Amino acid sequence: MTEKRIQLAELREQIGALLSHSTQEILSSSLLPAGIPRGALVELTGHTRVEWLLAFLREHQELRVCWLEEKFNLFPTALKQRGCNLENFLFVEAGETIFSPLRKAIRSQVFDIVVSPSLFDDVRALKTLQLLSEKANSTLFLLAQKPMHAWQISVQLECLNDLQTRVLKFKTRHEVSTP
Amino acid sequence: MKVRVACIVFKTPRDLSAFAEACLRFTPEITIRPEQAVFLEIGKSKSLYSETTFLMRIQVLLRRFGKEWVQDARVAIENDAVSALISARYEVSNPMEALASLDLTSLHDFADPFLLSLKNRPELDKMIKTLRQLSLHQVDQFLKIPASELPSRFGPWSLYVRSQVEHRLDLAWPKWSPREVIEETLELAHDDYCHWLEPLLFHCKTVLDRLYSRLRGRALRCARLRIELKLESYSTVREPLRAFDFDFMMPQGSTRRTLPILHERLERELASKPLESAVRSLRIEMKETTPGYQRQQHLFHKRDEIEEAYASIAAQLSESVGKAHVFRAVIREERFPEKSWKKREHDKEAHADVTRVLAKRPSRLLSTPQAITVDREKIQFKKKTYTIESWSCVESLSGEWLESPNFQAQFRKYYEVGIREGPPLWIFEDEHRQYFLHGWFE
Numbered sequence: 001m002t003e004k005r006i007q008l009a010e011l012r013e014q015i016g017a018l019l020s021h022s023t024q025e026i027l028s029s030s031l032l033p034a035g036i037p038r039g040a041l042v043e044l045t046g047h048t049r050v051e052w053l054l055a056f057l058r059e060h061q062e063l064r065v066c067w068l069e070e071k072f073n074l075f076p077t078a079l080k081q082r083g084c085n086l087e088n089f090l091f092v093e094a095g096e097t098i099f100s101p102l103r104k105a106i107r108s109q110v111f112d113i114v115v116s117p118s119l120f121d122d123v124r125a126l127k128t129l130q131l132l133s134e135k136a137n138s139t140l141f142l143l144a145q146k147p148m149h150a151w152q153i154s155v156q157l158e159c160l161n162d163l164q165t166r167v168l169k170f171k172t173r174h175e176v177s178t179p
Numbered sequence: 180m181k182v183r184v185a186c187i188v189f190k191t192p193r194d195l196s197a198f199a200e201a202c203l204r205f206t207p208e209i210t211i212r213p214e215q216a217v218f219l220e221i222g223k224s225k226s227l228y229s230e231t232t233f234l235m236r237i238q239v240l241l242r243r244f245g246k247e248w249v250q251d252a253r254v255a256i257e258n259d260a261v262s263a264l265i266s267a268r269y270e271v272s273n274p275m276e277a278l279a280s281l282d283l284t285s286l287h288d289f290a291d292p293f294l295l296s297l298k299n300r301p302e303l304d305k306m307i308k309t310l311r312q313l314s315l316h317q318v319d320q321f322l323k324i325p326a327s328e329l330p331s332r333f334g335p336w337s338l339y340v341r342s343q344v345e346h347r348l349d350l351a352w353p354k355w356s357p358r359e360v361i362e363e364t365l366e367l368a369h370d371d372y373c374h375w376l377e378p379l380l381f382h383c384k385t386v387l388d389r390l391y392s393r394l395r396g397r398a399l400r401c402a403r404l405r406i407e408l409k410l411e412s413y414s415t416v417r418e419p420l421r422a423f424d425f426d427f428m429m430p431q432g433s434t435r436r437t438l439p440i441l442h443e444r445l446e447r448e449l450a451s452k453p454l455e456s457a458v459r460s461l462r463i464e465m466k467e468t469t470p471g472y473q474r475q476q477h478l479f480h481k482r483d484e485i486e487e488a489y490a491s492i493a494a495q496l497s498e499s500v501g502k503a504h505v506f507r508a509v510i511r512e513e514r515f516p517e518k519s520w521k522k523r524e525h526d527k528e529a530h531a532d533v534t535r536v537l538a539k540r541p542s543r544l545l546s547t548p549q550a551i552t553v554d555r556e557k558i559q560f561k562k563k564t565y566t567i568e569s570w571s572c573v574e575s576l577s578g579e580w581l582e583s584p585n586f587q588a589q590f591r592k593y594y595e596v597g598i599r600e601g602p603p604l605w606i607f608e609d610e611h612r613q614y615f616l617h618g619w620f621e
Contacts, residue, residue, distance in 0.1 A: 047602040050542040050621040075544035076508035076520040080533055092496055093504040101499050108492035
C-alpha cells in the first residue's frame with residue numbers, strides 16, 4: 001500500500017511537471033527574436049505598426065488572416081507589394097459594432113491571425129478575447145495609438161522606423177518578461 | 180416545314196422562367212430574352228392548334244399569371260425570331276414595311292434579339308449616336324447608307340447589323356430548359372408547436388440534412404437559399420407566409436456550417452417581428468447551386484473541412500455586418516491607386532503584377548483624396564499643422580482620358596512626405612496645382 005502511494009505521488013509529480021512545462025507555440029520572426037506567441041493578444045503601437053505587421057505576415061504566407069477595421073482604409077495593393085499572400089486575407093469593415101464580428105472570427109478557429117484596432121477598454125471584453133484566442137490558438141493583433149495597461153495583453157511592442165522593435169512587455173503562458 | 184415564331188414581349192422586366200415553363204404545353208422549342216421576352220417556335224405544332232387558337236390560349240395563360248401580365252404583354256407571330264420581336268415590341272404588323280417608323284434604337288433588337296452578347300452594345304450605341312448627329316433617326320435612313328461605307332465609318336459590326344435588318348439571318352436559339360428546383364417541405368403537426376427560434380432551427384436541421392445529402396450526391400453546394408414558413412392562418416394573423424432569402428458570400432456544403440448563418444438571421448428577424456402563430460409547414464428551396472467537391476475526403480488532412488469552415492465564417496460575418504463589408508481583395512492593373520484593387524467576385528480572378536511595376540504604395544489609402552494646403556515647411560489639414568521633414572522623388576501618374584467627359588487626361592504628381600508628428604504622408608499635386616492627401620505609411 002505504501003509502495004502504491006509512493007508510485008502515485010511520483011506519477012502526480014511527473015504529470016505536474018509535464019503541465020508546467022507545456023510549451024506555447026511561437027511564430028518565429030526576423031523582427032523579434034523571441035517570436036510571437038500563438039493564442040495570445042499582441043498589441044502593436046508606434047507610427048509604423050501596420051508596416052511591421054505586414055513584414056511579419058510576409059514571413060508567414062500560409063497563415064489565414066482576418067483583418068477587421070471600423071472604417072476600411074487599408075490599401076490591399078500595398079499588402080501585395082509588401083509580399084503578403086492576399087489569398088489568405090479576409091477583410092471586414094465592421095463599423096462601430098466591431099466586437100461581435102471580432103468574437104465570431106476568433107471563435108470560428110479558422111483564422112491563425114486576427115487583426116483589429118484596439119478599441120476595447122472594458123476588462124471583460126479583453127478577457128473574452130484573450131480566452132477565445134487561447135482556445136482557438138489564434139493570435140489577435142491589436143493596433144493601438146498608445147500602449148494600454150491590461151494584463152490580458154501578453155505582448156506589447158512599439159514599432160519604430162526601419163522595422164525596429166522595442167519590446168514593452170513579453171509574457172508567455174508560464175513566464176513574464178518585462179524589460 | 181415552315182418556321183413560325185411567336186414572341187411575347189413584356190414592357191417591364193420580370194422573371195420569365197415560370198411563364199416559359201408554362202409555355203412548354205405549346206412547344207418544346209422555347210428560348211428567353213432575359214427578363215423581356217419569350218420566343219416559341221410554333222410552326223411544327225400547326226396540326227395541334229392554329230395561330231388564332233394559340234393567341235387566345237396565350238391570353239388565358241397570361242391571365243392566370245396576373246392582371247399586370249396581361250396588360251404588360253404584347254404578342255406577335257412572324258417567320259423568324261427577329262421579326263416577331265420587332266412586331267411585338269414596336270407593335271407593327273410587318274417589320275420590313277415599317278422600317279420608316281422604327282427608331283434607330285431598334286437596331287439593338289435586330290443585332291442581338293436574344294441578348295447574348297453585351298460587349299458590342301457600346302459600339303452600336305456609338306454608331307446610333309453618330310447617326311443621330313447626322314440627322315438620321317429611322318432604320319430606313321440607316322439602310323440608305325451604302326454598305327461599302329459602313330465598316331470604315333462605324334466598324335465591321337455595323338455591316339452585320341445592316342445584314343440582319345435586310346436579310347434576317349437565321350440565328351441559333353440559345354438553349355433554355357426549365358430550372359430544376361431542389362426543395363424539401365416538412366409538414367408540422369399541431370402538437371409540434373413550432374413558434375420560436377429553437378424548435379424552428381431544429382426542424383430546419385432535419386430538412387437541411389436531406390437537402391445537403393441530395394446536393395452532395397450531385398457534387399453541388401448551396402449559394403442561395405430560401406426558407407418559407409407557413410403559419411397557422413388564424414383570423415389575427417396578418418402575414419401567414421414568412422419568407423427569408425439567404426445569399427451566401429461563399430457557397431455552403433453542409434448543415435453544420437449553414438445552421439449558424441440561419442440562426443444569426445432568424446434570431447434578428449424574429450426578435451424584431453415574432454411569428455404570429457405556430458408554423459404548420461416549413462419549406463426550404465435551394466435557389467442557386469454551385470459545383471462542389473467531387474474528390475474523396477482527404478484522410479490525413481482536413482483540407483475540405485477547413486475550407487468549409489472558412490466559407491461558413493465568411494457567410495456568418497457577412498450576415499452580421501452586411502455582404503458588402505466582408506470581402507477579399509484582388510489587385511487590378513490600373514494606374515490610379517483608388518482603382519488598383521477591387522473586391523473579389525470570383526475565385527478565379529488573378530492578381531495583377533504590382534511588385535515590379537509600381538512604386539511603393541502606402542499601407543493606408545483614403546477612399547476620397549482630401550484637399551490640403553502645402554507650403555515649404557508645413558502641411559495644413561483639417562485645422563491641424565504638420566511639420567515637413569522630407570520630400571521623396573516625384574512619381575507622376577496620368578490617365579483616365581477616355582473616361583473623362585472632355586477626353587482630358589488627369590495628372591497627378593505623388594510625393595512621400597515625412598512629417599514630425601506622425602507616419603509619412605502620401606500626397607499628390609494635380610494639374611491645377613492643388614494638393615491632396617491620399618494616404619499614409621502607417
